[in-house]
Amino acid sequence: xxxxxxxxxxxxxxxxxxxxxxxxxxxxxxxxxxxxxxxxxxxxxxxxxxxxxxxxxxxxxxxxxxxxxxxxxxxxxxxxxxxxxxxxxxxxxxxxxxxxxxxxxxxxxxxxxxxxxxxxxxxxxxxxxxxxxxxxxxxxxxxxxxxxxxxxxxxxxxxxxxxxxxxxxxxxxxxxxxxxxxxxxxxxxxxxxxxxxxxxxxxxxxxxxxxxxxxxxxxxxxxxxxxxxxxxxxxxxxxxxxxxxxxxxxxxxxxxxxxxxxxxxxxxxxxxxxxxxxxxxxxxxxxxxxxxxxxxxxxxxxxxxxxxxxxxxxxxx
Numbered sequence: 041x042x043x044x045x046x047x048x049x050x051x052x053x054x055x056x057x058x059x060x061x062x063x064x065x066x067x068x069x070x071x072x073x074x075x076x077x078x079x080x081x082x083x084x085x086x087x088x089x090x091x092x093x094x095x096x097x098x099x100x101x102x103x104x105x106x107x108x109x110x111x112x113x114x115x116x117x118x119x120x121x122x123x124x125x126x127x128x129x130x131x132x133x134x135x136x137x138x139x140x141x142x143x144x145x146x147x148x149x150x151x152x153x154x155x156x157x158x159x160x161x162x163x164x165x166x167x168x169x170x171x172x173x174x175x176x177x178x179x180x181x182x183x184x185x186x187x188x189x190x191x192x193x194x195x196x197x198x199x200x201x202x203x204x205x206x207x208x209x210x211x212x213x214x215x216x217x218x219x220x221x222x223x224x225x226x227x228x229x230x231x232x233x234x235x236x237x238x239x240x241x242x243x244x245x246x247x248x249x250x251x252x253x254x255x256x257x258x259x260x261x262x263x264x265x266x267x268x269x270x271x272x273x274x275x276x277x278x279x280x281x282x283x284x285x286x287x288x289x290x291x292x293x294x295x296x297x298x299x300x301x302x303x304x305x306x307x308x309x310x311x312x313x314x315x316x317x318x319x320x321x322x323x324x325x326x327x328x329x330x331x332x333x334x335x336x337x338x339x340x341x342x343x344x345x346x347x348x349x350x351x352x353x354x355x356x357x
Contacts, residue, residue: 067301069284072314074104074111082106082314083125083293084133084168084252085302092127092135093302093314103135116146116153124148126169126210126294134169134177145177158188158195166190168211168252168294176211176219187219200230200237208232210253210294218253218261229261242272242279250274252294252301260295262303271303271317284315292317 074080077095084092091106103114103124116122119137126134133148145156145166158164161179168176175190187198187208200206200221208219217232229240229250240259242248248263259274260282271282271292284290287305294302299319304312 066320067282067317068320070316070318072106072316074113079312080104080314081304081312082302082316083304084127085294085296085300085316086127086129086131087297088129089296089300089316089318090127090131091302091314091316092124092133093304094123094125094135103133105131105133114148116155122146125167126175128169128171128173130171132169132173134166134175136165136167136177145175147173147175156190158197164188167209168217170211170213170215172213174211174215176208176217178207178209178219187217189215189217198232200228200239206230209251210259212253212255212257214255216253216257218250218259220249229259231257231259240274242274248272252292254295254297254299256297258295258299260292260301260303262291262293271301273299273301282317284317 072080072082072091074095077097080093080095082091082093089108094101094103101121101123103122105112105114105124105127114122114124114133116137119139121138122135123137124133124135131150136143136145143163143165145164147154147156147166147169156164156166156175158179161181164177164179166175166177173192178185178187185205185207187206189196189198189211198206198208198217203221203223206219206221208217210218215234220227220229227247229248231238231240231253240250242263244265245263246265248261250259250261252260257276262269262271269289269291271290272279273282273295282290282292282301284305288308289306290303291305292301292303301317304314306312
């Protein structure tokens with residue numbers, strides 16, 4: 041019995057250490073530039089490593105997907121500007137577009153586009169899409185900016201209590217959402233688990249933006265401090281910076297279930313390029329398919345990040 045208790049105690053200590061020890065991140069980088077584009081921004085990544093994003097050239101702004109070997113352009117019929125930003129494991133894409141009537145969200149299932157417009161909104165922007173097809177994004181109306189989720193038949197508004205404005209971006213397969221809000225004290229990230237909000241603030245940052253959330257609750261985003269803009273990941277217990285080698289600024293936007301991150305960076309000439317940062321085994325965000333007991337031990341530690349009040353639409357323009 042004594043030996044059994046010692047073993048149990050050792051296991052508890054080991055699990056505790058696993059949850060709190062921070063390790064240095066280890067990534068290999070893949071750089072994404074759509075052929076012929078003046079600039080490329082990668083935004084969403086799914087569990088197979090396929091990416092959604094957008095690029096610009098002499099004809100305007102266009103969405104794209106990248107499957108690891110080739111790029112495919114996405115242009116909503118009748119749109120003057122199309123931006124793909126989310127992609128799920130079936131390859132369905134979420135994004136937003138402009139036309140003569142304003143800004144609208146959309147989804148694309150590989151063969152057809154469907155517009156998303158929150159009832160009563162002045163404009164709608166869709167961002168994240170999970171494997172059930174549920175979408176997260178934000179809209180604006182006469183009262184300000186509000187997050188939303190859409191389950192295929194109805195919209196639900198998201199408003200952080202006490203916030204002046206709320207914007208949602210990432211959604212995982214459990215329906216948890218990542219986004220940011222602003223209030224009288226500044227700009228803050230949040231996660232929402234379907235019943236309650238948790239504020240997220242990166243220690244030491246001047247401002248932080250949280251955008252992507254995977255099925256284990258790890259979050260990706262970016263922050264800025266006295267040295268510039270940096271990507272980051274948050275694994276439920278610690279933050280780690282992510283900086284593309286040689287970049288003047290790094291912006292992480294999504295994280296898949298293996299811990300790989302998609303985003304973009306600026307180079308010394310001001311050019312914009314997409315990237316995939318592939319997590320290596322041993323990295324704290326690297327995940328294999330967890331055992332059910334491991335999932336229980338991991339718990340619901342979604343917390344993480346402060347955000348800034350710049351609208352994503354402004355960042356993308």
